[in-house]
Every structure is written in structure tokens, then in C-alpha cells.
Amino acid sequence: MLNEQRSHEVIALCQKLIQNKSYSGQENEAAATLESYMKENGFDDVKIDEYGNIIGHIQGSQKGPKILFDGHIDTVPVEDAGKWQYPPFAAEIHDGKIYGRGTSDMKGAVAAMVSAAAFFSKDLKKNFAGDIYLAGVVHEECFEGVAARSISELVKPDYVVIGEASNLNLKIGQRGRAEIVLESFGKSCHSANPDKGINAVYKICQAVEKIKNIQPPHHDVLGDGILELTDIKSSPYPGASVVPDYCRATYDRRLLTGETKDSVLEPIQNVIDDIMKTDNDASYKVSYAVGKEKCYTGNIIEGERFFPGWLYKKDDDFVENIMDELNKAGFSPEITQYNFCTNGSHYAGEANIKTIGMGPSKENIAHTVDEYIEIDQLTKVTQCYMAIMKALLK
Incomplete structure (x- = not known):
């Protein structure tokens, strides 16, 4: 004592x-x-x-x-x-x-x-x-x-x-924890003529629905490697009569032992690859978010948001x-x-x-x-x- x-x-x-x-x-x-x-x-x-x-x-x-x-x-x-x-x-x-x-x-x-x-x-x-x-x-x-x-x-x-x-x-x-970014790329046009463009929000919704079917791994002690959608944002925003040519979705992924950067992204990459094989207008990228902050020393600290x-x-x-x-x-x-x-x-x-x-x-x-x-x-x-x-x- x-x-x-x-x-x-x-x-x-x-x-x-x-x-x-x-x-x-x-x-x-x-x-x-x-x-x-x-x-x-x-x-x-x-x-x-x-x-x-x-x-x-x-x-x-x-x-x-x-x-x-x-x-x-x-x-x-x-x-x-x-x-x-x-x-x-x-x-x-x-x-x-x-x-x-x-x-x-x-x-x-x-x-x-x-x-x-x-x-x-x-x-x-x-x-x-x-x-x-x-x-x-x-x-x-x-x-x-x-x-x-x-x-x-x-x-x-x-x-x-x-x-x-x-x-x-x-x-x-x-x-652990990872912050995964899914991006979709479309083609902008006036929303009065949407057929002239490619709506990136529709494309990302297509991917999100299929990603929901991914079953993350399970660990007997640590539990489930959860994969959860946390936000979606399109560009330009607000749209103002413009079909969005870009959309970004963020996922929170809880990591189990033995998982690597490649193994965590692989099932998501497989989903979007399959979509792009059958939809010529679909274009995606999946990656890890990058954090960048200023320290009180004046230096910058930066790193991928992947924490095992x-x-x-x-x-x-x-x-x-x-x-x-x-x-x-x-x-x-x-x-x-x-x-x-x-x-x-x-x-x-x-x-x-x-x-x-x-x-x-x-x-x-x-x-x-x-x-x-x-x-x-x-x-x-x-x-x-x-x-x-x-x-x-x-």
C-alpha cells in the first residue's frame, strides 16, 4: 500500500x-x-x-x-x-x-x-x-x-x-483497426441529362451492397473481424444539378491476429474486380486511409490507418x-x-x-x-x- x-x-x-x-x-x-x-x-x-x-x-x-x-x-x-x-x-x-x-x-x-x-x-x-x-x-x-x-x-x-x-x-x-477507403469514379454531367454521365454514387452503392456479403474472419478469443460502413460522401457536394463524378465510402475494419494489409483488402478487391468485369462504366479503387497531423513541435506525423x-x-x-x-x-x-x-x-x-x-x-x-x-x-x-x-x- x-x-x-x-x-x-x-x-x-x-x-x-x-x-x-x-x-x-x-x-x-x-x-x-x-x-x-x-x-x-x-x-x-x-x-x-x-x-x-x-x-x-x-x-x-x-x-x-x-x-x-x-x-x-x-x-x-x-x-x-x-x-x-x-x-x-x-x-x-x-x-x-x-x-x-x-x-x-x-x-x-x-x-x-x-x-x-x-x-x-x-x-x-x-x-x-x-x-x-x-x-x-x-x-x-x-x-x-x-x-x-x-x-x-x-x-x-x-x-x-x-x-x-x-x-x-x-x-x-x-x-486491431483499419480504416478502408473505397472510391468510385464516374463522369459528370447536368442532372437534367443524367444519361450523358456516369453517377459515381450509384456505382458505389452497387459495390456496397455486394461488400455486405463479405464474411470477415472470426477468432475464438478476440471475436469477429468486423467490416462496417461508416460514411459516404460524393463530389461535387452539394451537387447543384450536377451528376457526381466521384464518391468515397469509408469502412471500419476490426483486425485479428495474423491479418495483413493485403489479406484484409483482398476480398473487397475481388468484389470490385467482379463488378468491373461485367460493368464497363464501373471504376473503383480500394486503399487504406492516410492520417496526417501537425505536432506541437511543428513536425508532421503521417501514417496509414492500419493498426494490427x-x-x-x-x-x-x-x-x-x-x-x-x-x-x-x-x-x-x-x-x-x-x-x-x-x-x-x-x-x-x-x-x-x-x-x-x-x-x-x-x-x-x-x-x-x-x-x-x-x-x-x-x-x-x-x-x-x-x-x-x-x-x-x-
Whole structure:
């Protein structure tokens, strides 16, 4: 159990981070808060990369594995602060809960991770085998795993701990996510004479109906690889008596382990190829959406929206080692999977780095009005992170 002084320290850091409004691309104040805390609490070095990710490092006195604790410091926006019971950036405490945007997703976890590393290092006087890295990651809400690529390239960790909300349970996998773009190309003309043109909306509707018959794969643990239409937009828009010569549809695809960029697009490509064989006026293209955002450093972050799924086994050695130490510390987490996408898509899904997730708060509180974190969860997850460090840095 954390003593009173340490509990106050974790709570205060969490509150300070909440008070640093940090929408994606505006994380500079939150990064500065973490930088100050790290430098004041025994971190050996602190770096900010080209995207604005902040990476702190504590080196043990003996050689050993590298463990990276990953937590994003950007948040989704507050759409209407007037709907909140308490101000979304005041970090007020009421009935044992800290309220504010990012409390659950996921500044509470970030505060706990950084504090746990400082406490662990101080308690052992850095007499442990290995290295602890803490990453405050930018732009995760825009595209999971893209900013994380530069972190893993720098750190080259042996283990990663994702701090996304898990209600103190241990997560060993997740479905991934892809954003698929289907485009149709027609021929513009006056809508008074539609036979002179090719309506791209009709063509995309033709494809959409056939794509509905695609059966995505199923995984016994992760569930269905869902393929769902999320939007359609034609051009020119508004039409103003013009037959649209372009239409774009977007699909959300949930990814299972082992799926690749090619294997996911293949059944859609087969559908549109079949249509174009029999309809000479049909013209399509299918691809992945590309995200492009400006970082607070002034640099541009860009990447395809394809974030792989990943899954480890309950009896993998590193999972069992972590569970043993958590049990010794008085915790009995369930071993489950995340229902949403995380930076684990890069670490585990792309880079094959051993990854688990554990965070405070419930998953369904993220992005909500009156978002909060229970102080009891915040202090307990700090202890859990210290137990994980003990398990992996032997």
C-alpha cells in the first residue's frame, strides 16, 4: 500500500496533467509537466523526440532487460464544457474521484507510471537489473501506434506495458483497426441529362451492397473481424444539378491476429474486380486511409490507418511472472483483452515486442462527459506498476 506522502504525490501529478489541456497536437504543457517531474525525481535522462513524445529513462546498476511504460498524453476534445458537472480541466476531487478530461484516458495511468518508476528506483537505490523507460506519447487519439514507432526505434524495449484503462485487470491482446477507403469514379454531367454521365454514387452503392456479403474472419478469443460502413460522401457536394463524378465510402475494419494489409483488402478487391468485369462504366479503387497531423513541435506525423491486432497466451512466461508478482502484492487481476485499439498495435502487432496492458479506471469512462478516475484505482495501479517492474527487472 502506498504511504500517504506517495499517494498525495501521484494524485497531485495526475491533477497537474489534467490541468494541462492537451488535445492532439497540443501536448506541449503536459510534456513539460512530465519533464519537470522526471528531472526532479532521479531520471537519468529525458528526451523529447521530433513528434513531441517525451521519453524518460532510469538505468539500473546491473545489466538486464528494457521495460517501456507507454501512456498517451493527448485527449479527445471537450465538445461542450457546459454539460459537465465539474470543470473539465480543473481536476477537482469529489467523493474520492478526480474529474476531468483525460483522467481515465489516460493521464491517471501516466501519472501512476512515472511515479511508480521514481518510487521503485528510490526504494532500490537503482540496484536492479535493466532499464525503465517512460513514454508520454502524442497523437494516439488520431492514430494508434504511429508515434510509438519512433519510441520503440529509440528505446528498443524487451517489454512494453500499455497503461490504457483496464480496471486493474491484465490485458494480453486486442483487436486491431483499419480504416478502408473505397472510391468510385464516374463522369459528370447536368442532372437534367443524367444519361450523358456516369453517377459515381450509384456505382458505389452497387459495390456496397455486394461488400455486405463479405464474411470477415472470426477468432475464438478476440471475436469477429468486423467490416462496417461508416460514411459516404460524393463530389461535387452539394451537387447543384450536377451528376457526381466521384464518391468515397469509408469502412471500419476490426483486425485479428495474423491479418495483413493485403489479406484484409483482398476480398473487397475481388468484389470490385467482379463488378468491373461485367460493368464497363464501373471504376473503383480500394486503399487504406492516410492520417496526417501537425505536432506541437511543428513536425508532421503521417501514417496509414492500419493498426494490427495482437494476442499473447496466459501461460507465456512473462505473463506468469507478472501475475506472480501482482499476486504477491495483494492483487488478483483477471487476464483479458482490450475491446479497443491501443499503441500495442505497434509494439506487439508490428514490432513483436512482448506487451501487456494494465491501467486504472473502467474502459467505458473514456471520452465521456464527467470523465473521472477513482483515487483508489490510481494509487493501486501505482503499486501494480511497481510489481510489474519487480517481475521483469530481475
